Amino acid sequence: MTFKRTLALTALAGSLLFIGSVTAHGQQTLINVSYDPTRELYREYNAAFTSHWQEQGNGAVTIQVTHGGSGSQARTVIDGLDADVVTLALEADINAIAEQSGKIRADWRGTLENNNAPYTSTIVFLVRKGNPKNLTDWGDLVQEGVEVITPNPKTSGGARWNLIAAWAWADREFDGDEAQIRQFVGDLYRHVPVLDSGARGSTTTFAQRGIGDVLLAWENEAFLAIEELGPDAFDIVVPSISVLAEPPVAIVDENVDAKGTRDLATAYLEYLYSDVGQTIAARHFYRPSNPELVTDQSLLERFPAVDLVSIDDYGGWVEVQPSFFGDGGIFDQIYQPVQ
Amino acid sequence: MARNIRLPDPTTESGTVKWVTIAVAGLFMAVVLFIPLLAVFLEAFRLGAGAFLAAITEPDALAAIRLTLLVAAISVPLNMVFGVAAAWAIAKYEFKGKAFLTTLIDLPFSVSPVIAGLVYVLLFGSGSVLGPIFNSAGLQVLFAVPGVVLATLFVTFPFVARELIPLMEDQGTGDEEAAISLGAGGWQTFWRVTLPNIKWGLLYGVLLCNARVMGEFGAVSVVSGRLRGETVTMPLQIEILYNEYNFSAAFAVAALLALLALVTLILKALLERVYGRDHAGGVRH
Numbered sequence: 001m002t003f004k005r006t007l008a009l010t011a012l013a014g015s016l017l018f019i020g021s022v023t024a025h026g027q028q029t030l031i032n033v034s035y036d037p038t039r040e041l042y043r044e045y046n047a048a049f050t051s052h053w054q055e056q057g058n059g060a061v062t063i064q065v066t067h068g069g070s071g072s073q074a075r076t077v078i079d080g081l082d083a084d085v086v087t088l089a090l091e092a093d094i095n096a097i098a099e100q101s102g103k104i105r106a107d108w109r110g111t112l113e114n115n116n117a118p119y120t121s122t123i124v125f126l127v128r129k130g131n132p133k134n135l136t137d138w139g140d141l142v143q144e145g146v147e148v149i150t151p152n153p154k155t156s157g158g159a160r161w162n163l164i165a166a167w168a169w170a171d172r173e174f175d176g177d178e179a180q181i182r183q184f185v186g187d188l189y190r191h192v193p194v195l196d197s198g199a200r201g202s203t204t205t206f207a208q209r210g211i212g213d214v215l216l217a218w219e220n221e222a223f224l225a226i227e228e229l230g231p232d233a234f235d236i237v238v239p240s241i242s243v244l245a246e247p248p249v250a251i252v253d254e255n256v257d258a259k260g261t262r263d264l265a266t267a268y269l270e271y272l273y274s275d276v277g278q279t280i281a282a283r284h285f286y287r288p289s290n291p292e293l294v295t296d297q298s299l300l301e302r303f304p305a306v307d308l309v310s311i312d313d314y315g316g317w318v319e320v321q322p323s324f325f326g327d328g329g330i331f332d333q334i335y336q337p338v339q
Numbered sequence: 340m341a342r343n344i345r346l347p348d349p350t351t352e353s354g355t356v357k358w359v360t361i362a363v364a365g366l367f368m369a370v371v372l373f374i375p376l377l378a379v380f381l382e383a384f385r386l387g388a389g390a391f392l393a394a395i396t397e398p399d400a401l402a403a404i405r406l407t408l409l410v411a412a413i414s415v416p417l418n419m420v421f422g423v424a425a426a427w428a429i430a431k432y433e434f435k436g437k438a439f440l441t442t443l444i445d446l447p448f449s450v451s452p453v454i455a456g457l458v459y460v461l462l463f464g465s466g467s468v469l470g471p472i473f474n475s476a477g478l479q480v481l482f483a484v485p486g487v488v489l490a491t492l493f494v495t496f497p498f499v500a501r502e503l504i505p506l507m508e509d510q511g512t513g514d515e516e517a518a519i520s521l522g523a524g525g526w527q528t529f530w531r532v533t534l535p536n537i538k539w540g541l542l543y544g545v546l547l548c549n550a551r552v553m554g555e556f557g558a559v560s561v562v563s564g565r566l567r568g569e570t571v572t573m574p575l576q577i578e579i580l581y582n583e584y585n586f587s588a589a590f591a592v593a594a595l596l597a598l599l600a601l602v603t604l605i606l607k608a609l610l611e612r613v614y615g616r617d618h619a620g621g622v623r624h
Contacts (some may be wrong), residue, residue, distance in 0.1 A: 039583050066565040067582070080465035081564045086475040102466055155617070200582045228584040311592065 030222040036200040042282040069198030070157030089157020092321035103254040117246035118272035119286035138169035149212035158199035186334035220285035244308040383594035394591035403576035422499025450464030458562025482564030490558035502544030
């Protein structure tokens with residue numbers, strides 16, 4: 001019967017496909033769970049590291065990188081994604097993995113140079129070409145009719161840095177008067193029409209969908225948007241004060257020990273601090289933690305001098321994370337969704 | 340006094356009404372269907388056919404295509420078996436809890452796919468009971484292919500059953516009773532009587548199910564972990580490429596996915612043509 005034959009053929013095709021897709025993986029694999037704006041950085045870095053690793057007399061290695069909002073990426077590692085290393089947007093997300101799953105040792109910060117941050121960044125404004133709303137500093141963002149694009153601080157690491165940077169400006173402007181600071185930051189979020197879950201989503205909202213007057217962005221993300229989407233579309237505005245963002249990296253101890261990849265993972269993270277790693281970071285608009293190592297010093301001229309406050313001025317992420325972004329924290333208290 | 344009321348013919352409308360309805364339907368189709376689809380294809384070929392080919396033959400794209408086809412090859416047959424069994428039970432038998440089962444089958448339609456994904460995170464995540472058991476047996480469910488298949492199954496299992504239940508209820512049990520009274524066995528009745536009766540409904544359900552399996556995004560994005568070349572299906576690959584400012588490649592894969600859906604429809608039309616002559620017993624969709 002013809003119909004039966006069709007069924008049988010479909011089943012046969014299905015099983016062939018299944019067999020065809022089960023292929024053996026003989027070589028070592030390393031999974032790097034990263035955050036949104038590092039896509040281009042790690043694409044180049046992985047190629048450089050792979051050849052470096054083989055030059056050292058090791059076997060072939062495949063490197064997988066996944067991207068998303070820093071908080072949701074940490075969540076996948078907690079839920080069981082087999083990551084060897086995490087390269088996230090902020091310390092709090094790595095702390096979350098350490099606390100909630102125990103897969104990363106509690107004292108991870110300090111296992112590598114510069115508080116485990118091989119590169120740093122800061123928060124700048126990306127505005128439409130010519131800066132039509134004349135936005136020059138944080139205070140301008142709460143003017144009537146200005147729409148601000150920033151991701152959701154609950155899921156995005158960059159968004160948390162954004163809020164801290166705004167807070168730091170208001171802290172200086174209002175001389176530490178907390179009521180006024182809260183008023184300002186609350187006002188700022190009332191100017192946000194869309195809270196995306198990750199930094200790249202916000203960039204797309206601003207740049208591709210054309211929503212909003214200013215994007216609060218990682219410096220590297222802002223430069224990249226200009227490079228990828230056209231220098232004639234956007235300008236970067238550097239505010240008078242911003243925050244020193246230290247996106248940290250760490251080994252996921254439990255996973256590398258289970259997979260036997262500790263040496264590979266360690267080498268992968270340490271190479272970020274080498275002249276090659278630092279130069280690649282600078283090329284992708286990250287501020288290298290050790291600028292002297294950058295082989296092309298002209299790359300450093302692109303980074304404007306900004307007055308940068310450190311998260312440690314607010315007690316570090318260990319204190320900031322629960323008090324600002326925990327359930328019922330400052331963000332929950334001041335954030336009123338746009339009606 | 341003679342009453343002279345002209346009753347309108349129920350099947351013929353005035354010319355204006357006819358053309359207005361056709362125009363509205365046509366405009367609607369154009370705006371929500373053809374123009375967006377056309378835009379996808381135009382964007383896909385913006386950098387030329389060479390760039391399109393390069394984008395869909397790139398290793399990660401190929402892996403995504405293979406995974407999508409693999410997930411379809413596993414979920415569609417399973418859904419087919421489940422759908423026939425469920426529809427059979429509901430349409431041909433009377434039993435307690437039948438209404439409940441019917442409602443249950445509809446559940447995936449009413450539950451958001453994101454929840455379907457999170458269900459599996461709860462079941463198989465590191466913090467769950469099942470996850471570590473499977474892991475110690477060397478089977479990774481979450482953030483691996485089994486998780487992707489499970490999430491897809493959850494979302495798509497009503498498709499075949501929903502298609503068959505009304506059809507089988509409509510047909511009743513008469514044909515089967517006749518077959519059995521003439522001495523046919525259970526399997527014989529199924530293969531010779533029931534299956535030929537429902538095959539068009541089954542085919543339609545399977546094709547719809549297949550289209551949804553290949554296009555599923557929400558549930559899969561929760562359980563995938565987005566490991567390129569391993570757990571990234573075509574819809575996820577499109578999102579990744581889009582987020583990497585790689586717009587023409589994103590649309591190239593999108594165009595291919597749309598094309599697969601179109602092939603599914605063409606396949607259905609062709610099969611109907613080829614087998615059309617012996618579909619007399621079934622209800623044509």
